[in-house]
Amino acid sequence: MGIYLDNAATSYPKPEAVYRAVDRFMREIGASSGRGAYRQALLADKVVFSAREALGKLFGIRDASRIVFTSNATESLNLAVKGLLKAGDHVVASSMEHNAVWRPLKRLEAERGIEITVAPCAKDGSLRPEDVIKAIRPNTRLVVMTHASNVTGTLLPVGEVGAAARDRGVLFLVDAAQTAGTCPIDAGTLGIDLLAFTGHKGLFGPTGTGGLYIREGVDLLPFKEGGTGGESILEHQPDHLPDRFEAGTLNISGIAGLLAGVDFILTEGIDRIRGKEKELTGHFLRALEIIPGIEVYGPKDPEKQVGVVSLNISGVMAQDVAYVLDEVYGVMVRSGLHCAPMAHRTIGTIDRGTVRFGIGYFNTIEEIDTMVQALAEIAGKTLTWK
Amino acid sequence: MFLEDITLTFIAPCIADPEKIRLIAEVSTDISGVMPYLNAVMKNATYNRKGPSFTFMKEFRLVNLYPGKITMAKALNTTDAWQVLNWIKDMINDVYEKRDSIVPNYELRSKPTALQIYGWLPRKNCKECGEVTCLSFAVKLLLGEKSLGGCRLLFTPEYAEQRKTMLEIVAALGYETVEGLDSKTGYRTQ
Structure with missing residues (x-):
């Protein structure tokens, strides 16, 4: 078995309880939620309800009905952006956004005539809150920002921006794809109106799970209508959450796994998880400093980033590094643009992409050392080529 | 923990309001012993010692507690039902924890009827509250679907006495927030 370092894409392995929960649900319960009156359906x-409650506990959300399930963070971001913005609305987004934010915004710019201002991030991906604040106009409806970049791992100042947005009556949408389950998030304290998260990364759930928190008082238009189990007599989608946004049968087997994943996080403690991530990331960053021929992007400081590290080896294509790491050393990493071209323009790697290492809770110092050894060997060989 | 678990066992559309749901849930512990204590702390409940049963409104939802089960009507959806069941569980456990400092109350307290409430309203059928008659307003007030502030006439000097009585009744029913009104004076705050 190789060394898995693509946790920024999907966490692997999962806690044992996650596999068991999915298996148990599918074998022993297996029914649809909200659709039947028999015990198994209940x-x-x-x-499903317990998963909502557990997520509420993790994100500091008291009313769990404000958390709606989706299939991933991309769907949640689409729901938030498309359900909210109308013609003439202005949006501020950071220059480190993923395509899951950027593409829906560009579509609405073309189709609904929304206006977009990009708040520029520094070359290490960091963002000054004042650059967001000065972009806010009278018609600004939404500020959307990633909590941490999926390219450089850079943590963005959500608390400061959230407070500023709230003061100015602007809604604040946070893409927590890289931080849900790995960093403490308290939606109320951080001033978050809409929180998009995926289940299959830091929350340890199966793929195809995710959700959106919608603060009370924020009204979005759903983009799908259909069966919700209850209130079937209504010709229109019910107004009450979560049913308003959950037409169709949910991915309950996935949600069962997600519940086990979130329970695992609540038991371990988010601070402990973040602590281990910082330890592994710091160890990796320190080791990289002594390898000649490697350029590391991002803040290079575990306090200022999550367990995502992007780099390039001088003179070698990112995909070649990833290929050799896998074929020769059994190290699984990701190369390319990581679905975030705007972030690569910001850090200056739009033409070549990066090799990205996604460190997870189940990685070990030994694995990081093995990987560093591999990188040193690859970089060393390229130096002798010259 | 006194009450460990609540398990939903039945769910169906409400007969009176098919947009809402009614349900039955089983409790893992006999909760009849905690009812007199609940009766002491909840002002808007009806405790029937002989049943025993304990009935109250949680906003617009009708909740009945029995020794081994809970029934609820007019819940919005299953998420709403689960939230209220969890709230009930926490409340029961909290009251049980504090039972030594609570004087149990065994009396049967009954709610005023809609007709009694109607008697304290201006009875002008002015329709300003959105209801056709003061009687229908009284019914909705009892169900928690209307707030007292909806009756504009009641908050004019002419109805000072009735207002005082109605504010007391509403407080006793547990509908403590009268939107947009000062709870002590009964006058609009804005």
């Missing part, structure tokens, strides 16, 4: 319902 058990399915409880799984």
Whole structure:
């Protein structure tokens, strides 16, 4: 078995309880939630509700009905952006955004005539809150920002921006794809109106799970209508959450796994998880400093980033590094633009991309050392080529 | 923990309001012993010692507690039902924890009827509250679907006495917030 370092894409392995929860749900419960009055259906319902409650606990959200399930952060971001913005609305986004934010915004710019201002980030991906604040106009409806870049791992100042947005009556949408489950998030304290998260990364759930928190008082238009189990007599989608945004049968087997993943995080403690991530990331960054021929992007400081590290080896294509790491050393990493071209323009790697290492809670110092050794060997060989 | 678990066992559309749901849930512990204590702390409940049963409104939802089960009507959806069941569980456990400092109350307290409430309203059928008659306003007030502030006439000097009585009744029913009104004076705050 190789060394898995693509946790920024999908966490692997999962806690044992996650596999067991999915298996148990599919074998022993297996029914749809909210659709039947028999005991098994009601058990399915409880799984879904418990997952909402656990997520509420993790994100400091008291009313769990404000958390709606989606299939991933991309769907959540699409729902938030498309459900909210109308013609003439102005949006501020950071220059480190993923395509899951950028592409929906560009579509609305073309189709609905929204206006977009990009708040520029520094070359290490960091953002000054004042650059967001000065971009806010009278018609600004939304500030959207990633909590941490999926390219450089850079943590963005969500608390400061959230407070500023709230003061100015502007809604604040946070893309927590890289931080949900790995960094403490308290939606209320951080001034977050809409929180998009995926289940399959830091939350340790299966793929196809995710959600959106919608603060009370924020009204979005759903983009799908259909069966919700209850209130079938209504011709229109019910107004009450979560049903308003959850037409169709949910991915309950996935949600059962997600519940186990979030329970694992609540038991371990988010601070401990973040602590281990910082330890591994710091160890990796320090080791990289002594390898000649490697350029590391981002803040290079575990306090200022999550467990995502992007780099390039001088003279070698990113995809070649990733290929050799996998073929020769059994190290699984990702190369390319990581679905965030704007972030690569910011850090100056739009033409070549980066090799990205996604460190997870189950990685070890030994694995990081093995990988560093591999990188040193690859970089060393390229130096002798010259 | 006194009450460990609540399990939903039945769910169906409400007969009176098919847009809402009714349900039955089983409790893992016999909760009849905690009812007199609940009766002491909840002002808007009806405790029937002989049943025993304990009935109250949680906003617009009708909740009945029995020794081994809970029934609820007019919940919005299953998420709403689960939230209220969890709230009930926490409340029961909290009251149980504090039972030594609570004087149990065994009396049967009954709610005023809609007709009694109607008697204290201006009875002008002015329709300003959005209801056709003061009687229908009284019914909705009892159900928690209307707030007292909806009756504009009641908050004019002419109805000072009735207002005082109605504010007391509303407080006793547990509908403590009268939107946009000062709870002590009964006058609009804005």
